[in-house]
Amino acid sequence: MNFEEKLKTIEAIVTEMESDSITLDSSMELYEKGRRLLQECQDYLAQARGKIQVLRDGQLHPYAPETTTTAQEERHE
Numbered sequence: 608m609n610f611e612e613k614l615k616t617i618e619a620i621v622t623e624m625e626s627d628s629i630t631l632d633s634s635m636e637l638y639e640k641g642r643r644l645l646q647e648c649q650d651y652l653a654q655a656r657g658k659i660q661v662l663r664d665g666q667l668h669p670y671a672p673e674t675t676t677t678a679q680e681e682r683h684e
Contacts, residue, residue: 610651613644620644 608616620641624634659670 610648613648617641617644617648 620637623629624637624641629637656670660667661670662668
């Protein structure tokens, strides 16, 4: 299952859990499944952030929000 499919599954789980017809046992099972999928999505995003690089002064540097802000500020000066 890819990232987008996991997000759609999480959304479906939330919708089902919000319904009035779900049992407590089913709710707990769905909660655990959603929690696992959410953790997988968060891990994937953390890995993606680690792979993003910023081109600055002709060289690639690891992405850091402070670096991007500084680079944008330098361009406006």
